[in-house]
Amino acid sequence: MENILVTAIGSFSADIVIKDLKRHGYKVIGTDINQKELIVDAYNVDKFYRSPYASNENEYLRFLKEIITREKINYVIPLTDFEIDVINKHREKIENNDCIVCISDIDSINICRNKMKTYQKLKDNDISTCIPTFLLSLIDDFREFKYPLVLKPYEGRSSQGLIYIETYKELIESIKKIDTSKYICQPKINGIVVTVDVIRDPHTNQTVSISRKEMLRTLNGAGTSVYIFKDLRLDVLVDEITNVLGVKGCVNFEFIYNENDDCYYFIECNPRFSGGVEFSCIAGYDMVINHLNIFKNKKIDKLYEIKNQYIARKYEEYVTFVNE
Template sequence: MSRVNENPSLCVLVTAIGSFSADRVIRELHDAGIRVIGCDIYPRQWIANSSLVDVFYHVALAHSKEYEIQLREIIQEEHVDYIFPLTDIEVDVLNGLRGTLESVVCISGADTIRVCRDKWKTFQILVPKFEKYLIPTRLLSNIKIDGLEYPVICKPINGRSSSGLFIAHNVRDFQYYRSTITDGDRYCVQPKIEGTVVTVDIVRSEWNDECVAIPRREFLRTPNGAGVSVEIFQNDILCELAKNIASELNINGCVNFEFIETPSHEYRFLECNPRFSGGISFSCIAGYNFVMNHLKCFLHESIDSQPRTRDMFIVKKYNEYVMD
């Protein structure tokens, strides 16, 4: 544990502060005069953002019992008001713990999280109203090889950061990959759609249905799917589509949607990540404070209105820090 300063008002615990979104989240909270506690599975000396938070804790893996014990101790010791989980696995764990913690977990409702963390459930919920914007999706267990058009993408229904995803370019690929999977109900299959990944950062207030969306094209991405070279652009139709999907899923707070933009500029919805995107800083630079408006959703305050952003290219770079 390391302490930087004591600045009581609201206190927010930010998890996984070594993740891509953490720097912007911490800085925006601090700029608002909020005390920030940070934790991560790696030690302080390995995490540059540990020098930004008021207090840092080294914690166990999120799915362990030790993590839950540590989390409760941190909440009590630091008088944490709100928790911002930054990774999917922590969203899953905290979704199960909400209501048993003294702090408010700042994520969408329990049912919404369960749907968004299951690609098959998401497809089933959205297909009645948004079928033309969805990629046709089937469970692997229901697939017949005869007549399947390649290439296809197979991925876990609860996967994250492209983990477990594979592309079958022909029947031999598909047969091999399918032979390695024991539960076909846990994998979904989709045609591979060529195009550019578009991420839409979106914040929606559940209690009054206010909603803001900012899209970006992602040209260079890390192997885990985080954009590092992007273009902020205006598209009212896409923003309206994202807002309607957010309403259908009953999103509360800030999440990100991923789409594929085809060469003919049609959009196909990929998934909802029910947390800050790794590139949330891009949207903040573009002119909207998603971090503080996320918090407003849980304070039951009106969020700021949709800004008129300008088109721009933004790139991310890495810096070096001496920690000790």
């Protein structure tokens, strides 16, 4: 039996990742920054450890190395951006001959986790559906822009720090309150959010993608009711972007679909499982095991017919601990 460490098991994607791995016979060790009683999936893993914050890099890295050694971990699957940033930065301290971190390569992650670098990389490779992106600190005259605009941290996550700007006056007021050196500026595109779970095997250049329109979503950008659909134009665009960004395994792309233009505008690539990856698994493709298989040098499954369908998520309550 192989041992897999899954981090941040209080996150949206954790449930399907844990269920799928255990169903295939893996021993799953879970971590989270919160205590066990606050995390339902802490009771679904084979062993749970409370993690320090990844922002304390030295303590977090010591914690990971201790768990990897103690539990004889073969694969690490991090589920949040912040942890991926730290792990990617210090791979040589975590990976060894017996333990592999299941994320894209260093350069790919560095590009994907920086929205300005992502835009420049795609633009340089003639991906035409990128939203024009500018570093806020380098803009000389804000009056040249057409409104509305969107301001966001170029290394942001989960819609944190997102600011919508309707007028020049609002923009001037907003930039007084933020560190402009860390923000990008884009025209606001109206439309529906489309998330694509995509998996790429860099050895064969095979990609599989499943797209969904997010009909209802939380304020931090997690879809709760979605429509799974197929659009060959989008599949081709996704294939092009995965190759340009050099991703490995399962990642997720976000687009805005504008009906007037009949165009999918690329927003970002999150180099991890999406919060709604279970939607893709329910629709008919096992993103979790195929992601792992890429890092085990196994072939990924082909995608067979996926039917257009609505899938909705619900929340359930569990008693995790009772004081006698």
